[in-house]
Amino acid sequence: MLIGVLASPTDKRVGIIPESVKKLSQQGFSVVVESGAGEKAYFPNAFYEEMGASLNSREEVLKQSDILVSVEAPELTELTALGDKKIVVSLFNPLVETEFVSQIQSLPIHAFSLDRIPRTTIAQSMDVLSSMASLAGYKAVLVAANHLPGYFPMLMTAAGTIPPAQVLILGAGVAGLQAIATARRLGARVSAFDVRSAVKEEVQSLGAKFIEVEGAQEDADAGGYAVTQSEAYKKRQQALIHDQAVKSDVVITTAQIPGRTAPILIFKDTVDSMKPGSVIVDLAAISGGNCELTQNDKIIQHKGVTLIGNSNLPGEMSNHASKLFSNNCVNFLSYIFPEGKGELDLENEIVKGTLIS
Amino acid sequence: MLIGVLASPTDKRVGIIPESVKKLSQQGFSVVVESGAGEKAYFPNAFYEEMGASLNSREEVLKQSDILVSVEAPELTELTALGDKKIVVSLFNPLVETEFVSQIQSLPIHAFSLDRIPRTTIAQSMDVLSSMASLAGYKAVLVAANHLPGYFPMLMTAAGTIPPAQVLILGAGVAGLQAIATARRLGARVSAFDVRSAVKEEVQSLGAKFIEVEGAQEDADAGGYAVTQSEAYKKRQQALIHDQAVKSDVVITTAQIPGRTAPILIFKDTVDSMKPGSVIVDLAAISGGNCELTQNDKIIQHKGVTLIGNSNLPGEMSNHASKLFSNNCVNFLSYIFPEGKGELDLENEIVKGTLIS
Amino acid sequence: MEPIITFISENLVMIYVVVLAVFLGYELISNVPTVLHTPLMSGANAISGVVIIGAIILLRQADPSDFLALGLGFAGIVLGTINVVGGHAVTDRMLEMFKKKK
Amino acid sequence: MEPIITFISENLVMIYVVVLAVFLGYELISNVPTVLHTPLMSGANAISGVVIIGAIILLRQADPSDFLALGLGFAGIVLGTINVVGGHAVTDRMLEMFKKKK
Amino acid sequence: MTIQLLVDLGYLISVILFIVGLRRLSSPKSARSGNLLAALGMGLATVITLFMPLEQAQDAMIAYILILAGIVVGSVIGWVAARRVAMTAMPQMVSIFNGLGGACAVAISMVELQGIQTAYETGQGVAGGVHFTALMAMFVGAIAFTGSLIAYGKLQGLINDRKVRLPQPTLINLILLLVLIGGITYKMVDPQLPYTLVLGIMGLALVYGITFVIPIGGADMPVVISLLNAFTGVAAALAGLVYGNQVMLVGGILVGSSGTILTVLMCEAMNRSLLNVIIGGFGSTGGAAAAVGDQVAREISANDAAILLRYSNQVVMVPGYGMAVAQAQKVAHELEEVLEENGVNVAYAIHPVAGRMPGHMNVLLAEADVSYDKLKDLDDANKLLRDTDVVIVVGANDVVNPSAKDDPGSPIYGMPILDVLDSKNTIVLKRSMSPGYAGIQNPLFFHEKNRMLFGDAKDSLQKMVNEVRALG
């Protein structure tokens, strides 16, 4: 089967990196790459050729390939123009882009959305969301540290003592945990909050303080994802988060509920009372943001507080992000097409979870 | 004596912060602040007033004060308009700005340049260069990490193993050491190079590898600063640095020789052979840069390598930078004017070192 | 009481020997690491085979016609020797793993 | 040789006492931490004051007219008692610091 | 006279060899030489006893033949048995040996007692002390004899704890003991009583040895053996008193006292009292195995784990989420360091999904300053594991679950895991038998190569560090 790797016009990542080309050919796939697809991720065309991939124009790649891989979903027109039985692997974000997805469902193609890989142990090697969330958590701290007009670590110097930065992480999923680890590395004091109480142990295992609000709803069937919470709980939570945020130099929010707008955790009056110079990084910006004032893909200043709503931090780390995406993708392809060919096992949990059309 | 705090038009730092106002008044000084002087460092006017400073326009501050404090040196015209016996404390950078300094030498004022504080143990609490270099070293790593399209730390994940970033630090003075510490914190493998072999122990004390070139010239009388090196040595050094740089993901250069253009340590062909995506941060940009391709205050891309020539990284951390500057300044003022008044002791080493007119 | 008192004063020094040996036995092994419990037990067990000394004396003193004494003495020697030889040998095997390094 | 051999076989059990006591003395203190060297030395020194037992026996056996014996015996008792009482008291003072915690 | 001096000195040297031997036996570095020294002492004592002048010696030809034949036969049997026995069956072997020693004491005491009986009956005087001593030697030896045999049976699996039971064991034993003491006192008060009484005492003592051990759980047998070993020592010492033989006396006492202390130490190591072991019988919880369903996971003590590690060449640690929870990364690093100091190679095998976030283990181990070079990823680790002596699984579970390879029905079937079973031994550090994130049971825990070390991972590791340090 021929795998076609498409460039992503607005994303710096690429779906398959040169290293993976080799692995795929060993498994019986051949690979054709849209010229320049890896450029922004620092994988020039030459690297692909070295590994045995052929280069071609976007049109040719779309036409020739049996399987199309792209970080950004291809245009609807492009998908419509595809022949029968073609397979498209990408991030379709079906819970949000419902309209787009319903349109492609009528097409005679198999579209796999890698962001729907189930969060089970066996599927972890294909779990793009985990890989990307981890990158985002790391990067969020770096961005915050870069915007903070001061040090993260404590320093006792001849020109006075610099206290350690206070960092508050809201939502301790994969991104939140990675953010905790990174902030702690840089020497900050870190506290974290999450509705899922199971996370407490995980937060503490990284040396951060867990802020507890009593009475959270939990749903064991939600597959690790959070569920919406009661009103009384939300009040208590809001007060506690306000108190913590006001004391913090950096707040990083990662709270998301799949398929819904993100919960608002930081309200305007909290931002108003924060120290001038503080920084908020909102990783939930794309689904509305955890902060009332967040604007997606914008950096704004509000009364001396910097609010960063970058929704694609992994894209900023295009090289490693592509590497991880590519590995996930290879694992996925070799899982659903063992030895480079074969029919789809539509009963398989992973196939069922990711197949959106 | 009245201290006037001036705003710096092109620098985000402020010379005296509100906290210091209190200390200064306890020592018998009073303080007047140019309105908005602390704004960019997140010290709004209100904070100054709370601490008992008065606010005024720039003209009034220039007119009233006995002592003027400014991070950026005031304009020559402003200095000329000052009355007799006025004292100006600032960063004049006299070794480079020779022309400017020779002009103010003819004025009837006392100008102190805080960047000329001798590097002795007793003077460390006034040593602005140390405070700022430390900030620059820290920030350089953050900026590099932010520009690097990947992780710093090693990560073994389900989507593959990310090796730790290789960081090379050239010049292990105050900034270099702080950069080493910060890069190590973030999980990078760090090597460092310096002409002064005494630094070896200091580099190792921070857990980094020291790269040794044999046969460096040293001058014990240079007061801790480096001296220029022989030709043969430079060749060996160049080859070694080339080999190291090519293997590195991040190179941070801090090598400087006071009053001279910075030595070139990274040549164009080295940059040519570096991995795409690598980052070079050149802290010596203002004195010509340690990299042949560096452009002062610019970020350029060269064959996939990002070259950052930001000469005022401490200014990016305006809040803490101002705090440290201000503390240094207060220590300096209380040292040369014990109890808020008195004649200058022109025999004193620190006074002698810093007084440029 | 009388015979016991006589016994004690007659064997006073012997009692000192016993008391000192008891303390010594205690002190000798009071710091043994747990890993050596079994080998030490085995080694001590081999030492407790000193009873063969008694069996030897018994046989040497035995009347050649006293078949009971001869028989029991012989049995004693065989049993005791197994205890001693087997005990030391088995201990040595247990301790083999300690010889490897350092 | 003869008297020594006689001495040995006559005092055989005594010799066992001595040998066992020597080993016991060794084992008792072989694990002492360095910090206790001085107090232990001092405590042992107090015990070595047992010689007063000898002095007491001497005086009890002394002829009341034997002034040399009486004098030396008295001296012995005074000296020995100083050793014992002073020794234990000084050891106790040294060890006072250990009582503070736990 | 001079010969007597040589004999005395020789005996003294034997005793000193016993002392030094025991001393050296209690430290790992010198233990082997200690055993040899003790054996040397024994040999010396035996040779001296063979040739020393003996007042009542008959030194019959037949006696010497029997002595030599006995020594040869005993040596061969003992040697062969000791060499042949499997490493795992050694405790049983020790038990048997000990029983034989006890039997030897019984044999000689019976002969002496008969002599004493004859003496009494013929009206010759015998010191009351000697009579009493001989009776006690027989009594104690008999308990050691049958008790050891039962202990052997239990360890060997010949006697099943659950099947062979005694009703009211404590009561029975108490009564037996009282009857025995009564019998001995009776015989002492009236030494003229017939020899049958002595035989009866012997018979009862042999029975008591059985009933004493039967109620005690199989897992506690090592303690019982140690105690019975002390009994044999005491029997030997008592026999020594009978013969006025210094070597037997001191040697026996040394074994008796050190054996007793050792027994107490062994109980302490199991966190129980000696009384609890002896009376507790089946009620005891200290079994060395944790069972889930009908599968049994065997436990290991921190000490035994430490020795296993200390004498390995290659050790691999597999950290998991439990290491993070226990915050055990620093102690893990400490264990690594102390093992490396002892010439053991240590590496960490990092499974890609260990922990709860990508790179979780990396973050923690970097915090503990573990060198990057020691971290092996899945492929390298699995190669290394084939040459690994011991794997320490520090709070990992799913990532070392062999069902991912063997059990197509498992939800994690197909996931690559760390093949820890390719190594020679594995030790799993966790708090209980509860499953990991995936919620599935782990067959590794029940594998014969595996031992469990229950408890918080940090505590367990710290204990292992201390034990390895103690090994010097």
Next chain:
Amino acid sequence: MTIQLLVDLGYLISVILFIVGLRRLSSPKSARSGNLLAALGMGLATVITLFMPLEQAQDAMIAYILILAGIVVGSVIGWVAARRVAMTAMPQMVSIFNGLGGACAVAISMVELQGIQTAYETGQGVAGGVHFTALMAMFVGAIAFTGSLIAYGKLQGLINDRKVRLPQPTLINLILLLVLIGGITYKMVDPQLPYTLVLGIMGLALVYGITFVIPIGGADMPVVISLLNAFTGVAAALAGLVYGNQVMLVGGILVGSSGTILTVLMCEAMNRSLLNVIIGGFGSTGGAAAAVGDQVAREISANDAAILLRYSNQVVMVPGYGMAVAQAQKVAHELEEVLEENGVNVAYAIHPVAGRMPGHMNVLLAEADVSYDKLKDLDDANKLLRDTDVVIVVGANDVVNPSAKDDPGSPIYGMPILDVLDSKNTIVLKRSMSPGYAGIQNPLFFHEKNRMLFGDAKDSLQKMVNEVRALG
């Protein structure tokens, strides 16, 4: 008969009390009770000796008066001396006490020897063993007596090592020893020789005690005292043999053997051999003081430092560049942890310019995971230091240099420093007496509150950690 039994048992109990006492004395937790038990044993033995039946007892009134008077006088003197003596002068006191014990042995042996002399002269037989034993008791006691007095003089500073010297000490001592042995042998071979010979032997032995100790350096006196203490023990044991007294014999032997081992251990702790101490004399380098110019910095061992720390309430560590060089941050943290486990509060005082870059110490301590709350900046630290028992200066120098406050001529005069001298004790960990970055000498090192612990900071800290752990 029953009384004799009581006496025998009482003596036995005394001996057991000595044994248990010595045992407990060798562990910090039980040391005090050990001392009391030993004292109890001594009291018991004394009381028994006062009242026990004694074959040759004259039990004259005057004798009993003298005994009681002697005990009262001795007790009062001993008690008062022990209570009055300054903590620092205790070793001297022990030395004196030991000397008196030796003198006591000499006194009683001389009386016994005279008795023996009379017996020989009047033709009554005396066992050769007793004669020899008494002579040895006198000989050994005499050495202990004068030797201890010299040791006292050296420690008290009354005898100056450098002024009071012996030419060819080894030779002199060898000759003296040979003459003494010759004298004793001579007297043994011909017991009829006059008593003057005995007096001569005593005189020479007293001299030998002096010449034995004189050549040994003052710093080695503790070892010498321990050795002489063993001598006194042997003398007591020998006297015990003379009187056939078990308590004296066993008590003396115990002291003799444990004293000898203790001496060896003390030498080992100084990394020297006993021979080296005795023969080495002045050549020895193990002096407990390092001198620069005419100032002397006193040293402390890791053990003594550990005990100082373990029994403190507040400890402050002052890290400096040396900690960075030694990479000792983790061990420092370990020391902190083990001290905190023992209820000691530990903080770190961070001087703003410690190390070689701003925040150098912060970076390292964060790496070792030291809690931020434990880091005190200059002002807080200086407040805390006033209530601090022990300050450990870990490779810092300039930042704790008191010349910055006291010496207007110093180049760092006026710099704020950490006022470590406000605490009760300071211990400086560094490798040598060389200065720090500023290149100036540090008067702290020579201050009486300060002790130096030379060596790499990491090693020194590790040793302290081990020692504190050993204290249990």
